[in-house]
Amino acid sequence: xxxxxxxxxxxxxxxxxxxxxxxxxxxxxxxxxxxxxxxxxxxxxxxxxxxxxxxxxxxxxxxxxxxxxxxxxxxxxxxxxxxxxxxxxxxxxxxxxxxxxxxxxxxxxxxxxxxxxxxxxxxxxxxxxxxxxxxxxxxxxxxxxxxxxxxxxxxxxxxxxxxxxxxxxxxxxxxxxxxxxxxxx
Amino acid sequence: xxxxxxxxxxxxxxxxxxxxxxxxxxxxxxxxxxxxxxxxxxxxxxxxxxxxxxxxxxxxxxxxxxxxxxxxxxxxxxxxxxxxxxxxxxxxxxxxxxxxxxxxxxxxxxxxxxxxxxxxxxxxxxxxxxxxxxxxxxxxxxxxxxxxxxxxxxxxxxxxxxxxxxxxxxxxxxxxxxxxxxxxxxxxxxxxxxxxxxxxxxxxxxxxxxxxxxxxxxxxxxxxxxxxxxxxxxxxxxxxxxxxxxxxxxxxxxxxxx
Numbered sequence: 001x002x003x004x005x006x007x008x009x010x011x012x013x014x015x016x017x018x019x020x021x022x023x024x025x026x027x028x029x030x031x032x033x034x035x036x037x038x039x040x041x042x043x044x045x046x047x048x049x050x051x052x053x054x055x056x057x058x059x060x061x062x063x064x065x066x067x068x069x070x071x072x073x074x075x076x077x078x079x080x081x082x083x084x085x086x087x088x089x090x091x092x093x094x095x096x097x098x099x100x101x102x103x104x105x106x107x108x109x110x111x112x113x114x115x116x117x118x119x120x121x122x123x124x125x126x127x128x129x130x131x132x133x134x135x136x137x138x139x140x141x142x143x144x145x146x147x148x149x150x151x152x153x154x155x156x157x158x159x160x161x162x163x164x165x166x167x168x169x170x171x172x173x174x175x176x177x178x179x180x181x182x183x184x185x
Numbered sequence: 186x187x188x189x190x191x192x193x194x195x196x197x198x199x200x201x202x203x204x205x206x207x208x209x210x211x212x213x214x215x216x217x218x219x220x221x222x223x224x225x226x227x228x229x230x231x232x233x234x235x236x237x238x239x240x241x242x243x244x245x246x247x248x249x250x251x252x253x254x255x256x257x258x259x260x261x262x263x264x265x266x267x268x269x270x271x272x273x274x275x276x277x278x279x280x281x282x283x284x285x286x287x288x289x290x291x292x293x294x295x296x297x298x299x300x301x302x303x304x305x306x307x308x309x310x311x312x313x314x315x316x317x318x319x320x321x322x323x324x325x326x327x328x329x330x331x332x333x334x335x336x337x338x339x340x341x342x343x344x345x346x347x348x349x350x351x352x353x354x355x356x357x358x359x360x361x362x363x364x365x366x367x368x369x370x371x372x373x374x375x376x377x378x379x380x381x382x383x384x385x386x387x388x389x390x391x392x393x394x395x396x397x398x399x400x401x402x403x404x405x406x407x408x409x410x411x412x413x414x415x416x417x418x419x420x421x422x423x424x425x426x427x428x429x430x431x432x433x434x435x436x437x438x439x440x441x442x443x
Contacts, residue, residue: 002433011343040408040422040425040426041425041426041428042421043256043405043423044422044423044424044436046422047420047421047422048422048436048439051439052443053438053439053442054435054438054439055443058435061434061435062432062439064433065428065431065432066428066437068429069426069427069428069429069432072288072291072426072427072428072429073288073425073426073428074426075287075288120392153208168410180233
């Protein structure tokens with residue numbers, strides 16, 4: 001089976017011509033973006049939600065403002081990274097769910113790869129302040145902020161690794177799809 | 186390949202798939218759990234402060250254990266702090282900052298706006314403490330912090346704030362300020378240049394800056410600017426990063442009403 005880039009593009013056209021998967025991609029990407037933007041200030045968000053001094057409309061306005069300030073919190077590089085990782089995560093999730101729905105059996109060969117690909121994608125989600133959410137143990141090993149000292153790109157390696165992992169997962173998932181008989185191998 | 190082998194292969198394949206999926210989920214869960222565990226301080230997170238008081242559950246652990254809350258470790262605001270506005274203001278914004286941090290530079294402007302709106306009426310006071318990020322701004326961040334302390338020593342609280350404003354005005358940020366400018370900045374705001382240089386060379390404020398840094402980390406700060414808005418009732422709102430004027434204003438309003 002030809003699994004070159006034209007094939008991958010054909011898979012994308014097949015999957016995302018269905019509005020449901022396009023919506024799933026956008027919704028999950030938005031969710032990941034909002035989560036990432038709020039992560040450095042999760043305690044503040046908690047304090048705002050708990051406060052009885054303002055109504056829910058006011059609370060949402062403040063939380064929306066925190067999300068909008070993400071560029072000031074992360075800087076240009078990590079802000080762009082969060083947008084990219086959110087989109088890749090959404091694509092990965094939509095492809096994995098499409099693939100799973102084509103399986104006759106949930107445990108058919110390859111299902112674990114799809115799920116693992118989506119979950120590994122979480123490695124890339126993080127922030128410049130706290131590092132990658134799931135790669136934090138590595139950062140702790142080097143000491144607070146220590147990763148930036150030892151790494152040539154000052155910690156951006158984690159961001160690049162996250163993007164590459166998600167792209168790999170998307171590629172592997174798309175490659176497993178058989179367009180001729182609408183199955184995932 | 187005979188029928189037995191084919192059946193055996195299919196059986197092996199199915200058993201392998203049954204393990205793969207839950208294994209994948211478990212491995213990912215371990216990664217994420219580990220991240221959350223270590224980001225909360227590892228084993229320290231599980232320790233109970235023996236001096237803490239409060240209601241305890243059946244196994245002796247504190248419920249609503251505010252004594253172990255990082256934010257409660259914030260050093261109380263006192264006369265030694267650099268305060269802009271009324272020291273007795275209802276709401277206090279304690280900012281831990283780094284003079285070479287570009288986000289701190291933005292946030293400095295935001296806080297000046299806040300103080301211009303809430304400072305004179307005594308509603309908000311702004312307290313500046315040092316949080317030099319040595320990994321990103323080696324040498325210069327601490328030197329500039331010491332320079333600001335020398336400005337305070339020679340000219341008082343007003344001189345400190347004028348000097349801080351000047352540093353943020355002239356620095357290109359990201360560890361690019363020419364340190365030889367520091368005495369000139371002191372002279373610009375009317376301080377004795379020679380005395381300033383002697384103070385800076387003495388290194389006497391190293392311990393004070395380190396104390397501020399340790400307090401920033403103890404309260405949960407991991408980057409700059411790191412701010413804690415303290416409401417009149419003691420409730421604390423931690424702000425990470427250079428949040429917008431609208432966000433800070435909204436938090437201040439929340440704190441005033443709380």
